Amino acid sequence: MFVPLERLINLEEGYRRTFRVNGQTLLLLVVDNRPVLIEDRCPHQGAPLSAATLEGDVLRCPRHGLAFSLSSGRAVQAGCPGLNMFRLAYEGDRVGIDV
Numbered sequence: 001m002f003v004p005l006e007r008l009i010n011l012e013e014g015y016r017r018t019f020r021v022n023g024q025t026l027l028l029l030v031v032d033n034r035p036v037l038i039e040d041r042c043p044h045q046g047a048p049l050s051a052a053t054l055e056g057d058v059l060r061c062p063r064h065g066l067a068f069s070l071s072s073g074r075a076v077q078a079g080c081p082g083l084n085m086f087r088l089a090y091e092g093d094r095v096g097i098d099v
Contacts, residue, residue, distance in 0.1 A: 002089055004096040011035050011095065018050050022099055026086065029070070031057055035095055036070050039084035043075075049083075059083075 005019050005028055015030040018040050027040040027050050038059075040050050047063035054060075058076065060067045067076035073083040089098045 001099055002091050002096050003099055004091065004094040005037075006095055008090075008093050008095055016050065018048075021097060026097070028095075029054070029059075031070050035088055037086040037088050037097065038070075038073070039086075041084070042066060043081040043083060 003021055006017065011030050013030055013033055015028070017028050019026045019028060025040040025048070027038050029036050031054065038049065040048050042049055042061040042063065044061065044064060044066050047061055049059060049061060051062045052059045053062070057070045058067050059070055066080055068074065068083050069076065073085040075082055086097055088095050
């Protein structure tokens with residue numbers, strides 16, 4: 001089932017918004033003109049990533065400074081789990097997620 005999150009026309013560089021889908025908080029970002037959907041939760045200790053800083057394609061957790069590559073989802077630091085990333089789906093003029 002397709003769950004729409006946002007209209008494509010609104011996805012501009014720097015876009016950042018959280019959504020609640022099936023009890024999970026998701027964070028939709030646009031980085032390098034590419035939408036990325038991740039769980040709004042740092043895999044280290046669960047801090048919300050909606051307040052994280054973004055440097056290029058690297059998202060840095062506001063709580064402990066752990067960094068994650070948004071292209072791969074992997075942590076920059078060895079030994080830290082990666083981000084929980086979701087595949088985006090498109091329907092008409094909307095981007096969303098298939099659940």
